[in-house]
Amino acid sequence: MSSEKPILHSYYRSSCSWRVRTCLDWKGIDYEYCPVDLLEGDQKKEEYSEINPYKLVPTLIIDGNVLSQSVAILEYLEETRPEKPLLPKDPYKRALVRSLVQAIAGDIQPLQILKLYNILKVLEAIKTRVEKQLAKTSNKYCVGDEVTLADVCLLPQVYKANRFEIDMTKFPLIQRIANDLSELDAFKKAHPQNQIDCPAEEKKIRFLDI
């Protein structure tokens, strides 16, 4: 592992960036924050698309490697920095965590980017399914009592749901876990409102319950 400080190319409000920030902060990895303003189209500029051909945030530069796609980055950090683990040891429990990660990151997240015609309806349907799955797997957090990659992916989605003013009373488990997560230091530190590229006026907005 290189001793150079990792650089995270991030947008404060991006769920995918937020996941990676939470993981870095959870593991106590100090990093340099490099803002990519998605509204200004920074991600489409040539110097950025050269390091990230998907023209998406985040990009993490670490150990001399350029990494893209949030879940791939989470897995890399887990493999190379196993301290303060975010995956359980047991293969079945790992599969439960990854199943939730995929349900949240794979099924929900791309929809939000696209401003679908019936985005709210689709989001509600998926949240209902995640809520059902959490009824089977959760205790204090998404899978049992330890914070995992599933929790890392969950909180940004609840924040988005609040932004879209989705009624979260139908998803009491998701909301309760999100509330507990939002009390943890790493999750606070990684929150959009605590990033250097968050506009001052947005830091004052209070989102429902978190």
Place this chain on the structure above:
Amino acid sequence: MSSEKPILHSYYRSSCSWRVRTCLDWKGIDYEYCPVDLLEGDQKKEEYSEINPYKLVPTLIIDGNVLSQSVAILEYLEETRPEKPLLPKDPYKRALVRSLVQAIAGDIQPLQILKLYNILKVLEAIKTRVEKQLAKTSNKYCVGDEVTLADVCLLPQVYKANRFEIDMTKFPLIQRIANDLSELDAFKKAHPQNQIDCPAEEKKIRFLDI
């Protein structure tokens, strides 16, 4: 590990089911095929949604565990059956594979389910990005010369692109790798047209190049 035969709940045409079939076949894991007819709504029936709260295929029952979400299942199989690996050993190369997996499975796949207004345009944009990434990482297959989880996810997407009649000449790397993959036994065995629930008339259709 249980000696009982795994059961795969699958729909022959589902990309997510196809990924898991390919991985099982690649690793030489014998399994029982249990068709879930998505057009008939089998996935919404109570007995199915009890084992898969997401009401999606595939579900894999293995080692006494019920697993959902295709990528989580692929990772489980890789962890519990490391023979004939589908992930490289090096953490950076693993991240490259998982980055492509997420780009293909997370960004492309949910769009296809939803029949978006501008699905073709979005699909083309993502394929363009995957093609650019492959220019950096591929040799014989998606990442170097060994078949990985990225290849497992790639082939079903090319098949879908052909079904949507997307012009694949713009994506020569994707198409060339897909052609090579389609010659491999595990990929042939896992193909929709070789599944028991594929209607006879559909077995006759010839898809472009694969």
